[in-house]
Amino acid sequence: MFEKRRYLRMPAHTPVRGKAAFVSQLRDISIDGCFLEFPARMEIGAQMQLEITLPNTTKVLEVVGEVRWCGEYSSDHKTEVVVGIGIKFTEVTVGDIALISEYLKNYATDKRRFRRIEIKFPVKVSVDNQQDGFFAQAIDISLGGLFIKTDQVFELNSVLFLEFKLPKVAQAISCAAKVVYLNRKIPDLFDQMIHQGMGVEFFDISESALRQIDHLLKSLNEESQKTSKLPK
Secondary structure, eight states, rough: OOOOOOOOOOEEEEEEEEEEEEEEEEEEOOOSEEEEEEOOOOOOOOOOEEEEETTTOOEEEEEEEEEEEEEEETTOOOOOOOEEEEEEEEEEOOHHHHHHHHHHHHHHHOOOOOOOEEEEEEEEEEEOOOSOOOOEEEEOOSSEEEEOOOOOOOOOOOOEEEEEOOTTTTTEEEEEEEEEEEEOOOOGGGGSSSSSSEEEEEEOOOOHHHHHHHHHHHHHHHHHHHHHSSSS
């Protein structure tokens, strides 16, 4: 079975060309690797040279990857099954990683149910609502959840208990959240492009807490609009 994903992965339907004279279809991508439609079986460990053009771009990414698994693949929440290969990138430039990271960020922003605002504040994270736990930094928030920048991450679908106070708000918020994506072992070189940590989704949170978050989001959005209208 393919190793557990360490990086945020998003769909990306676009043709891919191989140096070995084949054309395939990219189905999803992360800064760590990708999945290609590929009807023929490939030997695990085989090296592949790929030319990838991300959607809405003209820049061709030239990467080298290693086949990590072959078989059937089904995207989350979809019934479509695709036969293909999972590839881990072994040679990719810093510039191409930046392009992939920007694509992931833009795609995630477009698909989110809730608008997310970048804002930093401390958050206490614990398991099973225990008194002990650890403090980390949230770097953005929406009505649906937040992203926690931390080296200490949990597996997907883990249930965590969070405690935090929003800036300029006196009342603390306590809620439960589920880990929905992970960014693990990000090299220091890429830390400014994609943060190490975990994205969590609220699922047990009070209405009053949601009102606090909604009020903060609206006020920050208003401040941003006022700033953008100031003469430069």
